Amino acid sequence: MEIHEYLDKYRKGYIKKNGEYDKLEYYSFEKDFINHINDNKFSLIKKSRQIHATTLLANYVSWLLIFNDKINIGYVSPNRASNTHFLNLVNESIRNFNFNITPRVNNTREIRLNNDSTIFAMSDNINDLCGKSLNILIFDEATSALDSHAEQ
DSSP: OOHHHHHHHHOEEEEEETTEEEEOOOOHHHHHHHHHHHHOSSOOOOOOTTSOHHHHHHHHHHHHHHHSTTOEEEEEOSSHHHHHHHHHHHHHHHHHHOSSOOOEEEETTEEEOTTSOEEEEESSOGGGGTTSOOSEEEESSOHHHHHHHHHO
8 A cells, every 4th residue: 555545545534523533634735745755865844843744753653564574663852751652643543554464563662563573762862773674764852852862
């Protein structure tokens, strides 16, 4: 399944109604955002807080995990709460797809699928990602947190 078709059908966000995740509209600027990430080996994106970029990125990651065998993705954020939120979004997106894919949440830092694709989420020690063969590394508001540790 192509990425835009997947996001148009299965993209859900964190705005809850009646205990369910809601389907989010998939806008043209978001399609441009995904095209840029998909088409470029390195992407640096400066984003505003309220454009659902984290939700969009979590849904993109879920697509990568579902449709690619043995892909490893690293996610770095400034705190454990951000990691948990991101992993919950990825997990929910995978479960919404409902196509014989079983996410196994081994702990609060990792989701592994039965196709051997995995996302690792780290906040307190980026060195934990060393030695893992990552296909993609995502920094979500983490560089400033890492810089402050390096300065000390």
